[in-house]
Amino acid sequence: MKDTDMDNSKTVGLDKQSLDVMRQALDRMECAFASLPETGDASADTQATEKILLDVATRLGDNYPYFHPLYAGQMLKPPHPIARLSYALAMWINPNNHALDGGRASSHMEKEAVADIARMVGWTTHLGHLTSGGTMANLEALWVAGRLAPGKTVLASEQAHYTHGRISSVLGLPFEAVPCSQLGRLDMNALKRRLDGGGIGTVVATIGTTATGSVDPLPELLALRDAYGFRLHADAAYGGYFGLTDNLADPARQAYDRLGDVDSLVIDPHKHGLQPYGCGCVLSRDPAVGRFYKHDSPYTYFSSSELHLGEISLECSRAGAAAVALWATMRHLPLERGGSFAHGLAAGRRAALSLHKKLVADDRFVPGFAPELDIVIWSLRAGSVSESSDLARRVFDEAADRQLHLALAELPTAFFDFEGAGIQCDQDTVTCLRSVLMKPEHESWVDRIWMILGEATDAAITAS
Numbered sequence: 037m038k039d040t041d042m043d044n045s046k047t048v049g050l051d052k053q054s055l056d057v058m059r060q061a062l063d064r065m066e067c068a069f070a071s072l073p074e075t076g077d078a079s080a081d082t083q084a085t086e087k088i089l090l091d092v093a094t095r096l097g098d099n100y101p102y103f104h105p106l107y108a109g110q111m112l113k114p115p116h117p118i119a120r121l122s123y124a125l126a127m128w129i130n131p132n133n134h135a136l137d138g139g140r141a142s143s144h145m146e147k148e149a150v151a152d153i154a155r156m157v158g159w160t161t162h163l164g165h166l167t168s169g170g171t172m173a174n175l176e177a178l179w180v181a182g183r184l185a186p187g188k189t190v191l192a193s194e195q196a197h198y199t200h201g202r203i204s205s206v207l208g209l210p211f212e213a214v215p216c217s218q219l220g221r222l223d224m225n226a227l228k229r230r231l232d233g234g235g236i237g238t239v240v241a242t243i244g245t246t247a248t249g250s251v252d253p254l255p256e257l258l259a260l261r262d263a264y265g266f267r268l269h270a271d272a273a274y275g276g277y278f279g280l281t282d283n284l285a286d287p288a289r290q291a292y293d294r295l296g297d298v299d300s301l302v303i304d305p306h307k308h309g310l311q312p313y314g315c316g317c318v319l320s321r322d323p324a325v326g327r328f329y330k331h332d333s334p335y336t337y338f339s340s341s342e343l344h345l346g347e348i349s350l351e352c353s354r355a356g357a358a359a360v361a362l363w364a365t366m367r368h369l370p371l372e373r374g375g376s377f378a379h380g381l382a383a384g385r386r387a388a389l390s391l392h393k394k395l396v397a398d399d400r401f402v403p404g405f406a407p408e409l410d411i412v413i414w415s416l417r418a419g420s421v422s423e424s425s426d427l428a429r430r431v432f433d434e435a436a437d438r439q440l441h442l443a444l445a446e447l448p449t450a451f452f453d454f455e456g457a458g459i460q461c462d463q464d465t466v467t468c469l470r471s472v473l474m475k476p477e478h479e480s481w482v483d484r485i486w487m488i489l490g491e492a493t494d495a496a497i498t499a500s
């Protein structure tokens with residue numbers, strides 16, 4: 037298709053207007069360096085740039101439309117325009133937040149943004165910084181935990197992110213998975229039994245599991261910490277911001293109300309914080325754990341006795357642009373309870389509740405438990421769990437053919453009432469459908485999503 041074939045009045049809504057602001061912002065930034073001697077024109081080779089950039093645009097078209105409400109599959113969406121533009125603006129400088137020498141302004145912005153996240157959970161003091169993502173953030177938290185309790189076991193639920201098992205192996209710490217309840221939460225009785233067995237240094241509470249958005253029972257976990265004395269780490273990479281919303285069910289609300297009582301915390305701004313990938317955050321309630329990071333780099337810290345973030349981070353070079361983008365986004369959408377940012381999260385959650393309600397009322401489906409955040413899971417009614425799994429895969433394909441992009445998940449059969457539905461349980465796990473309704477727009481698209489899902493389901497049933 038030639039460019040001229042495209043009808044510009046009909047677009048899927050990729051923002052272009054903000055490019056005008058970009059030029060103004062670049063002019064402003066250039067002013068700050070106006071006293072430097074001239075170096076001549078720094079423009080790129082326009083012809084080559086144009087050719088390659090248009091090729092890149094064509095290549096990038098081979099993606100699922102993560103920005104569109106009919107993409108309702110995995111936890112993916114583009115960043116907020118302010119984040120995208122601020123990140124791009126910083127690219128003309130490319131600051132490195134390892135040290136103040138590499139990113140003075142962006143390091144200050146990182147400290148402010150991280151302090152705002154700490155304040156969200158009620159911390160006025162903390163030690164924390166951004167990371168390249170949730171994996172690195174959790175690695176640092178468990179590294180600190182391992183330094184405090186060398187050789188002791190790390191426990192997390194079977195539904196915790198698989199990264200915890202791998203991280204523990206990297207750190208040389210024993211790791212064990214604790215069974216889950218039928219709601220995908222860490223099973224407290226199983227945990228107690230294991231704690232009685234001894235040797236536990238750290239328990240990971242998942243505040244919003246990646247598969248189902250289940251929230252581990254934090255108040256009970258905190259009570260156990262007091263009794264047994266382990267370190268409690270909260271992996272809230274996905275769910276961390278949901279405490280700001282006003283429409284959580286009681287158990288989740290109670291967990292979020294105690295989030296500030298954990299010892300360390302991970303929240304991914306690149307999951308629900310409207311940021312480009314490359315932005316996780318790790319926080320410790322006690323700033324004194326900074327002592328573990330001590331080193332004497334001979335070449336990085338020259339500019340001041342002020343804290344360089346590289347002194348409290350395992351990663352050395354880090355994207356200053358990520359901090360700039362987060363700081364800018366949070367100026368526009370502060371982390372306030374009941375604020376605009378919280379409204380966006382609450383809208384996704386309403387979309388999830390609405391989809392779940394429709395699934396419950398329709399006997400083509402076997403719904404999973406009610407969503408605790410904005411993730412919905414459901415199975416297909418069939419003679420057996422294996423047939424249900426085949427059917428789910430077919431519905432997934434039929435939906436994609438109709439431009440509705442869902443996700444498949446392999447989950448314990450215990451998450452569904454197959455017995456009550458008269459479905460033979462011939463395997464321990466089921467391939468089911470999963471939808472992460474993480475865009476506020478999903479709320480007004482639920483009816484459309486439901487209609488396409490219905491058509492796709494009928495087509496899949498007919499074909500089988």
Ligand SMILES: *Cc1c(COP(=O)(O)O)cnc(C)c1O
Pocket residue numbers: 168169170171172174197199242244245246271272273274304307316
């Ligand atoms: C996504 C996620 C991770 C891993 O984070 P990345 O940013 O993908 O490295 C860890 N834990 C949970 C609960 C997650 O949802």
